[in-house]
Amino acid sequence: MWRGFLLGLIFWVIPTALQAAQNTIQTVRVSQEAGQTRLVFDLRSAPEFTYFSLTNPNRLVIDLANTSDAASLSSQDELGSLVRRIRYSTPKNSQSARLVIDLARKAEPTLFPITPSGGFGHRLVVDLADSDASPASVLIxxxxxxxxxxxxxxxxxxxxxxxxxxxxxxxxxxxxxxxxxxxxxxxxxxxxxxxxxxxxxxxxxxxxxxxxxxxxxxxxxxxxxxxxxxxxxxxxxxxxxxxxxxxxxxxxxxxxxxxxxxxxxxxxxxxxxxxxxxxxxxxxxxxxxxxxxxxxxxxxxxxxxxxxxxxxxxxxxxxxxxxxxxxxxxxxxxxxxxxxxxxxxxxxxxxxxxxxxxxxxxxxxxxxxxxxxxxxxxxxxxxLWASWKEKNRTHKVRSGESLSLLAQRYNVKVASIKEANNLSTDVVRIGQLLTIPST
Incomplete structure (x- = not known):
């Protein structure tokens, strides 16, 4: 009788202990910056993971060892234009979880774990570099x-x-x-x-x-x-x-x-x-x-x-x-x-x-x-600032300088300097501040 009871207890304790040791996904957080989407999976314990990418359609597959796939993958954050959906798929075995991130287009993934800090527990971070990302629009x-x-x-x-x-x-x-x-x-x-x-x-x-x-x-x-x-x-x-x-x-x-x-x-x-x-x-x-x-x-x-x-x-x-x-x-x-x-x-x-x-x-x-x-x-x-500075160059006349010398130095015409400074003659005086027009 006692032998049967002990065997039954063992068969009950072992799966219960394994289930208690299994990792779980607690929350999913999403953020975006220029050209990149970040997914953060908050976990009960440190993740053991492998991953690979697939095309046609584009998706990232993450296998988490000894992890339950019962938790919700919904997020209160917007997924953005790159990530279509985060879902489970058939795992490698009954003790693991397979995550699939469906993508709108090709993305370069970077995955790394983070240990507890700053009020957060264990995390798995997934950074997705968008293949369609381009620098901010510019004025040429x-x-x-x-x-x-x-x-x-x-x-x-x-x-x-x-x-x-x-x-x-x-x-x-x-x-x-x-x-x-x-x-x-x-x-x-x-x-x-x-x-x-x-x-x-x-x-x-x-x-x-x-x-x-x-x-x-x-x-x-x-x-x-x-x-x-x-x-x-x-x-x-x-x-x-x-x-x-x-x-x-x-x-x-x-x-x-x-x-x-x-x-x-x-x-x-x-x-x-x-x-x-x-x-x-x-x-x-x-x-x-x-x-x-x-x-x-x-x-x-x-x-x-x-x-x-x-x-x-x-x-x-x-x-x-x-x-x-x-x-x-x-x-x-x-x-x-x-x-x-x-x-x-x-x-x-x-x-x-x-x-x-x-x-x-x-x-x-x-x-x-x-x-x-x-x-x-x-x-x-x-x-634009360079062009403004070019247009608003000034020169203080020193001893021995003339309009023709300044015109040669700045590669402009004497007539252009006279016009920019409303000069009626070619005579300049020491200390006079002249505007030098752009070439």
């Missing part, structure tokens, strides 16, 4: 069809999604502060004739730091501004700072702290793709890439100094000179890039300031004023 200059007429400013709101960034003493998330300032800066940039903003993150979702400069490059940005709120292990530090890329170790203790908390990447970023395996081509590409990086870093430093000058009218600066660190978001070799820390969210007073909308507006305005001053001096060739 008829005299130079190689680029946009507008100066394009990529604005990156740090952190996002399951990564809240630093958290203030009162519970303020850095990701919310950075997104708010980024949207305010975006509005100011878009209101300026001849400029247009490219938002890197438009909502509460996560983008890998190495992907952010890639998005800026894909949209042909002239500048990348990444916005963050600083933090430290103690509440005392306060004030803003501006960071540029360091090719070596960070030059301050705070910089080394930041490097530890940011995801590292290769310094050449996505542009390393231009380096081939052929020896001669590789050396040439490395040389060109090095020159481009030098120019980008010099431009970033010049802009950083202007940002600091403007920001110190709004807030105390923790550092009054640009700081250097090896941060992944700054690694684009062909786009000047800066990271702006708007203050220490770990400082109670600065956390309070950053929660004030008017204060965030003033910070955004200070960044824009610096950007405008920078590009007024060095507008990219082919832009």
């Amino acid at each position: 200059d008829s005299t130079n069809n190689q680029r946009d007429k507008d100066i394009l400013i990529a604005i990156d709101a740090g952190h996002g999604g399951n990564d809240p960034g630093s958290v203030g003493p009162a519970g303020t998330y850095e990701k919310n502060i950075t997104l708010s300032i980024a949207k305010k800066l975006e509005a100011i940039v878009n209101a300026e004739p001849g400029m247009r903003a490219i938002p890197i993150r438009t909502g509460d979702y996560y983008i890998y730091p190495t992907k952010r400069p890639e998005i800026a490059r894909r949209n042909k940005a002239d500048l990348l501004v990444s916005i963050h709120a600083d933090a430290f292990t103690t509440p005392q530090p306060r004030g803003g700072s501006v960071w540029v890329l360091s090719m070596g170790r960070a030059d301050t203790e705070l910089g080394r702290w930041m490097e530890k908390t940011e995801r590292h990447s290769e310094l050449l970023g996505g542009a390393a793709e231009v380096i081939t395996d052929k020896t001669s081509e590789r050396y040439l590409a490395e040389t060109i890439l090095g020159l481009s990086m030098d120019h980008s870093m010099a431009s970033s430093y010049d802009l950083s100094e202007k940002v600091i000058e403007e920001m110190k009218q709004v807030t105390r600066m923790h550092k009054r000179r640009p700081q250097s660190a090896s941060l992944a978001v700054l690694t684009s070799p062909d786009i000047p890039s800066i990271l702006v820390e708007v203050g220490f969210i770990s400082n109670p007073q600065e956390e309070k300031n950053l929660n004030w909308a008017e204060y965030r507006q003033r910070l955004a305005q200070s960044m824009f004023d610096a950007i405008k001053a920078y590009f007024s001096q060095v507008p990219p060739d082919g832009t």
